[in-house]
Amino acid sequence: MSAAASHLTGRFIPVFSILLVILFAWYIGAVALNAPFQHDLEKRTGNVTTGVAFIEKTLSQPKPTMPAPHQVAQALWKGTFGVKPWSRRSLVYHSWVTLSATLLGFAMGTLLGVVIAISIVHVPALDKSFLPWIITSQTIPILAVAPMIIVLLAAIGVTGLLPKALISTYLSFFPVAVGMVKGLRSPDILHLDLMRTYSATAAQTLWKLRIPASVPFFFASIKVAIAASLIGAIVGELPTGAVAGIGSKLLAGSYYSQTIDIFAALIAGSICAILLVTLVDVVGRFTHRQMGGKA
Amino acid sequence: MNIAPHTSASNGSSVPQGSSTQDDASDRKVISTRNLDLTFPTADGSVQALSDITLDIDRGEFVSLIGPSGCGKTTLLRVIADLEKPTGGSIEVNGTTPEGARQDGAYGYVFQQAALFPWRTIEANVALPLEVMGLKAEERARRVRSNLELVNLIGFEKKFPWQLSGGMQQRASIARALAVEPDMLLMDEPFGALDEIVRDHLNEELLKLWATTGKTVVFVTHSIPEAVYLSTRIVVMSPRPGRIHEIIDCDLGADRPLEIRESPQFLKIAHRVRQGLAAGHAPEA
Numbered sequence: 001m002s003a004a005a006s007h008l009t010g011r012f013i014p015v016f017s018i019l020l021v022i023l024f025a026w027y028i029g030a031v032a033l034n035a036p037f038q039h040d041l042e043k044r045t046g047n048v049t050t051g052v053a054f055i056e057k058t059l060s061q062p063k064p065t066m067p068a069p070h071q072v073a074q075a076l077w078k079g080t081f082g083v084k085p086w087s088r089r090s091l092v093y094h095s096w097v098t099l100s101a102t103l104l105g106f107a108m109g110t111l112l113g114v115v116i117a118i119s120i121v122h123v124p125a126l127d128k129s130f131l132p133w134i135i136t137s138q139t140i141p142i143l144a145v146a147p148m149i150i151v152l153l154a155a156i157g158v159t160g161l162l163p164k165a166l167i168s169t170y171l172s173f174f175p176v177a178v179g180m181v182k183g184l185r186s187p188d189i190l191h192l193d194l195m196r197t198y199s200a201t202a203a204q205t206l207w208k209l210r211i212p213a214s215v216p217f218f219f220a221s222i223k224v225a226i227a228a229s230l231i232g233a234i235v236g237e238l239p240t241g242a243v244a245g246i247g248s249k250l251l252a253g254s255y256y257s258q259t260i261d262i263f264a265a266l267i268a269g270s271i272c273a274i275l276l277v278t279l280v281d282v283v284g285r286f287t288h289r290q291m292g293g294k295a
Numbered sequence: 296m297n298i299a300p301h302t303s304a305s306n307g308s309s310v311p312q313g314s315s316t317q318d319d320a321s322d323r324k325v326i327s328t329r330n331l332d333l334t335f336p337t338a339d340g341s342v343q344a345l346s347d348i349t350l351d352i353d354r355g356e357f358v359s360l361i362g363p364s365g366c367g368k369t370t371l372l373r374v375i376a377d378l379e380k381p382t383g384g385s386i387e388v389n390g391t392t393p394e395g396a397r398q399d400g401a402y403g404y405v406f407q408q409a410a411l412f413p414w415r416t417i418e419a420n421v422a423l424p425l426e427v428m429g430l431k432a433e434e435r436a437r438r439v440r441s442n443l444e445l446v447n448l449i450g451f452e453k454k455f456p457w458q459l460s461g462g463m464q465q466r467a468s469i470a471r472a473l474a475v476e477p478d479m480l481l482m483d484e485p486f487g488a489l490d491e492i493v494r495d496h497l498n499e500e501l502l503k504l505w506a507t508t509g510k511t512v513v514f515v516t517h518s519i520p521e522a523v524y525l526s527t528r529i530v531v532m533s534p535r536p537g538r539i540h541e542i543i544d545c546d547l548g549a550d551r552p553l554e555i556r557e558s559p560q561f562l563k564i565a566h567r568v569r570q571g572l573a574a575g576h577a578p579e580a
Contacts, residue, residue: 188410190406190408190410191410191412193378193404193406194404194406194410195427196377196378196397197376197378197397197402197403197404198400198423198424198427198428198475199397199398199400199427200427204427208412208423208426208427209412212412212414213414215414291413291414292413292414292415292416292455292456292457293413293414294457
């Protein structure tokens with residue numbers, strides 16, 4: 001118990017100190033960036049303030065160049081708890097829209113990645129022919145491809161969740177494929193020899209040896225993949241002028257110079273990413289323990 | 296009927312034993328190699344791992360392969376197990392090819408390391424080959440239990456390998472090899488990584504196991520006392536190229552307490568093995 005507590009404070013104090021530094025820098029930046037506008041405004045209205053009063057005003061503009069942390073926090077609080085979760089103004093609603101595309105895309109990407117990895121490990125010809133194409137696929141900037149995918153799919157009548165999920169799939173299958181190729185090849189020669197002495201089939205070796213041995217690689221891969229999926233879903237919302245989702249909030253915010261909303265949506269997105277990665281981590285730890293790993 | 300050891304120091308000049316004993320021995324023979332060669336291709340030329348290996352092993356024998364590293368003792372065991380393919384000569388295992396014997400589950404193989412799957416409990420590790428064979432759950436449970444009993448690991452079924460000592464892990468791997476219920480045990484320096492006290496203890500247990508089950512054991516080692524203590528015959532091998540230098544009978548009888556290792560008879564055989572190893576190691580004229 002005390003060990004766990006000290007472990008917690010051991011992590012909490014460094015993280016918290018960095019947070020303080022970031023907040024401090026953020027406030028300085030907000031004052032510096034918002035000051036010119038406030039200055040012009042006060043010159044025009046003739047209501048000139050100085051000192052602390054001036055700083056307070058730079059930190060409470062309705063459409064600041066750089067919103068202050070507390071403004072973002074307020075917007076985030078209001079968007080999360082101040083409105084009904086299914087309301088259009090709720091960040092929970094928009095987060096869910098993005099998350100559903102993320103999870104669907106992630107599931108498809110993971111499945112695709114695992115299937116590709118299994119094929120590459122079992123068919124030597126694919127090892128040579130497939131991998132360069134997979135790597136090439138990731139050198140194409142997703143921002144260029146995403147609108148094409150969305151528009152092409154819309155042309156054949158596929159709209160809504162699926163196009164966004166496909167962009168997530170595109171981004172997430174890669175880390176899974178690469179990680180799982182390594183994982184499926186990770187068993188000792190000794191263990192492979194052992195399976196051979198049993199005259200095990202390729203399928204038996206896959207299920208009883210290669211897949212269990214690849215589990216740590218799998219969780220490391222899907223941690224990257226799920227974060228990439230979220231980015232894919234957000235990017236997928238941008239070119240469509242989507243009506244809902246974190247991406248649409250970002251877009252709407254930039255149309256109407258609602259910088260506070262942009263930042264609130266960004267933070268909501270980060271919170272989603274943290275939740276997803278933490279979830280993967282927890283499932284990974286649980287699996288590790290179930291498989292007899294040392295705590 | 297034991298085939299007399301042929302003690303030729305030179306390469307393969309000896310003819311296989313007289314044909315009159317051949318018929319008699321053929322149904323007792325489990326492993327029979329004739330002029331076996333194995334050459335590994337490497338980047339800078341080929342390496343001859345086995346050269347002209349002619350060896351017969353009878354049912355129920357305990358044969359040790361001993362020699363310095365590079366003498367091909369492990370390679371020979373791997374050829375018998377169909378983990379390597381010979382490049383010349385012939386080999387029969389259980390009256391068929393090594394591949395056929397492997398597919399029949401004729402042998403259990405014990406590696407130098409226990410090679411347990413870390414994500415499986417001890418009982419699940421022992422059950423692994425039985426799952427591959429497609430046995431029913433009750434039969435698997437029965438064999439797991441009886442073989443863990445045989446190696447004194449009752450009470451550790453639910454433990455994971457890392458929770459056991461090295462000696463216990465190796466016992467579990469022996470139980471796993473025995474669970475297949477093979478005619479033969481092929482053991483590749485199974486106790487090489489263990490300390491001497493544990494090793495003595497496991498040697499004693501292995502002898503008991505061999506006496507009670509009557510299985511044929513082919514045992515690779517580089518320890519002279521271990522080879523003499525366990526074996527009915529000792530095959531002394533020499534390196535570059537890997538070949539049989541000498542085959543020494545080791546007739547210490549069935550009852551072998553650990554103290555037998557101080558008896559004059561034991562020391563005499565150990566001395567012969569040591570001489571054989573030294574002679575095989577020396578550069579040939």
